[in-house]
Amino acid sequence: MRKANLLYAQSGGVTAVINATAASVIETAREHAGSIGTVLAARHGILGALGEDLIDTLALSAEELRALAHTPGGAFGSCRFDLDAPEANPTQYDRLFDVFDAHDIRYFLYNGGNGSMDAVAKLAAAARGRGYPLVSIGVPKTVDNDLVGTDCCPGFGSAAKYVALAMLEAGLDLAAMTSRIGRVFVLEVMGRNAGWLAAATALAARTPDEPPHIVLMPEVPFEEEPFIERVRATVERLGYCAVTVSEGIRRADGSLVMEQAHDRKGHVQLGGAGQQISRLIHARLSYKHHWAIPDYLQRAAGHLVSATDHAQARAVGRAAVEFALAGHDGIMAAIRRMADAPYAWSIEPIDVAPIANLERLVPREFIRADGLHVTDAARRYLRPLIEGEIVPPFAGGLPDYPRLQLVPVPRRLAAYAVR
Numbered sequence: 001m002r003k004a005n006l007l008y009a010q011s012g013g014v015t016a017v018i019n020a021t022a023a024s025v026i027e028t029a030r031e032h033a034g035s036i037g038t039v040l041a042a043r044h045g046i047l048g049a050l051g052e053d054l055i056d057t058l059a060l061s062a063e064e065l066r067a068l069a070h071t072p073g074g075a076f077g078s079c080r081f082d083l084d085a086p087e088a089n090p091t092q093y094d095r096l097f098d099v100f101d102a103h104d105i106r107y108f109l110y111n112g113g114n115g116s117m118d119a120v121a122k123l124a125a126a127a128r129g130r131g132y133p134l135v136s137i138g139v140p141k142t143v144d145n146d147l148v149g150t151d152c153c154p155g156f157g158s159a160a161k162y163v164a165l166a167m168l169e170a171g172l173d174l175a176a177m178t179s180r181i182g183r184v185f186v187l188e189v190m191g192r193n194a195g196w197l198a199a200a201t202a203l204a205a206r207t208p209d210e211p212p213h214i215v216l217m218p219e220v221p222f223e224e225e226p227f228i229e230r231v232r233a234t235v236e237r238l239g240y241c242a243v244t245v246s247e248g249i250r251r252a253d254g255s256l257v258m259e260q261a262h263d264r265k266g267h268v269q270l271g272g273a274g275q276q277i278s279r280l281i282h283a284r285l286s287y288k289h290h291w292a293i294p295d296y297l298q299r300a301a302g303h304l305v306s307a308t309d310h311a312q313a314r315a316v317g318r319a320a321v322e323f324a325l326a327g328h329d330g331i332m333a334a335i336r337r338m339a340d341a342p343y344a345w346s347i348e349p350i351d352v353a354p355i356a357n358l359e360r361l362v363p364r365e366f367i368r369a370d371g372l373h374v375t376d377a378a379r380r381y382l383r384p385l386i387e388g389e390i391v392p393p394f395a396g397g398l399p400d401y402p403r404l405q406l407v408p409v410p411r412r413l414a415a416y417a418v419r
Contacts, residue, residue: 309386
């Protein structure tokens, strides 16, 4: 009798620690060689499963796995592709289960955010409906920190550390260059609907006079007059003002402060809200203004990863394999906070169906009454997530990230065109 194989896939925007999860999944599965044949990895998420584009991770040595755990990005490739509902596109599921059967896949671990948890819920239901012996597990990951049901999301802590550090160091530069005409710096961070990363920049400040002086989040409608008055008062007091802006901030009527093109599915590409806010300040107050958009940098920075984040990324990978072997189908490996100080946490399985596609926004108790900054409660929540440093090996002055040679699994089925 052939052993059951495990298929692992990465989905959505990658992070500085998603490969730490991947390495942990592979290492844990190898510890259970009596129950799991091998770990296959789908190239580019669920698209790799549909296209039977699979990788044999047995080719990866223990040394390569250790290096992989300290490498940002997505080693196996990611995607943004939503599965249709089983009843709306049964042939899509026919293909998936044909691939699973052809490669003896009995465990499926999907490492991603909200859309990935929805895929896990759909696959679990489809497998039960077809009587196919598949255990589907969601493995959380997102720099947006917006998954419901988990205290935090692997990937967020390191991105939060990066943007807080960026604000800290830019703030020192800004303070050094203060002039008689006033200076303003605006940092735009990721956050379509949730302002977790913007809130995290508040960790840069030790006193109210240190940057960021204002934090704008999507949870609070942007009102021009109170904002301009706060900028004016800050510059009059300090000579400068630093502002954090979530890319998805909206006006009171619900319109985005800034949006770019729409993609083929009608999704709005964000970016430029920081520039808009910076130019607004200059137009209203004539201050010298600069803005910055870290964009991919905030989720790709593996040179100074949060130790907490790295530990949690590895823990959810290990737990996902163990939950799968225990038969916990249709669940997510969620992080549960047990204490703030000292920070304590554990991993527990939660049903993925009720939380799929939901977004956890920054709660009101984390936002000051004026809507222009965060509270001490937010700082208590955020601080442990950026604690500690994981520094990768360096060579020639740069991180020595590995270039893995990925070995494809021979295809056994006819080609399939993804629709």
